[in-house]
Amino acid sequence: MDLRLFKNIVILTGAGISAESGIRTFRDQDGLWEEHRIEDVATPEAFARDPKLVQRFYNLRRAQLKDPKIQPNPAHLALAELERLWEGDFLLVTQNVDNLHRRAGSSHLLHMHGRLDKVFCLHCDEHYEWNEDLAVDQSCEACGRKGGVRPDIVWFGEMPHHMEEIYAALDKADYFISIGTSGNVHPAAGFVRLAWKAKKIEINLKDTEISPSFDAHFVGPASTEVPRFIKELLE
Ligand code: NAD
Ligand code: ZN
8 A cells, every 4th residue: 555645735727727728827927917907907906997998808708618619638537536546635726717627526715816617796795506607787686776786706905715624734735836827926826835845846838936945846837847747746
């Protein structure tokens, strides 16, 4: 029996893991996300100022998930397979708001920045699944009031989800793997330092600002490097 499999693993993914599935990252385009400045579409202030623009932006992102061309790639699938084989604690934390990890079959999965396919109501705080466009005057499925339904996305300046659970997992992690994330967005960029006893591995197309904090690097596209890393890990 291979005792290594009883160790605890935490995996953090970012926009880079979904890039080869056809969903664009943002830092790669001069800090723009699909031609928009982050402060115009991904802050509570932007939503208060121009709800129409913000709803339209997320409607397009949400609709893209229904495009038959957008599918989980070999990196998402390899992580789902690793979860099935792993005998220690396994936690996948994603900064992504797409649904590709779930579609690949991952289940010990936390969306720290929310999900495109969920919304919540500013009037009654009900959170629910939503796969259609959202209108600015959408009535809430739970309380019926209009105008308060927004994407269940963590915007800049808002508190990420599941942080207690994530910090507890990092504290006892034996492996910490960071995939396709720039290391620019906090608090996720600081996870590598909190995984104090873990062997730390970074998988990315290129070096990042936080590369020096890792023990090993797999440099290249996630769709080939993630399956390659997992094969080595299990051997
Ligand atoms: P980022 O856009 O800041 O950085 C992407 C990183 O992925 C870069 O380091 C880049 O070198 C790397 N990368 C690009 N293509 C890759 C590939 N094929 N293989 C391996 N690595 C690759 O992404 P971030 O650090 O996740 O921060 C972006 C924030 O924006 C997140 O918080 C997220 O919520 C949001 N966002 C989400 C999505 C999504 O859900 N798919 C897409 C864009 C932005
Ligand atoms: Zn409501």
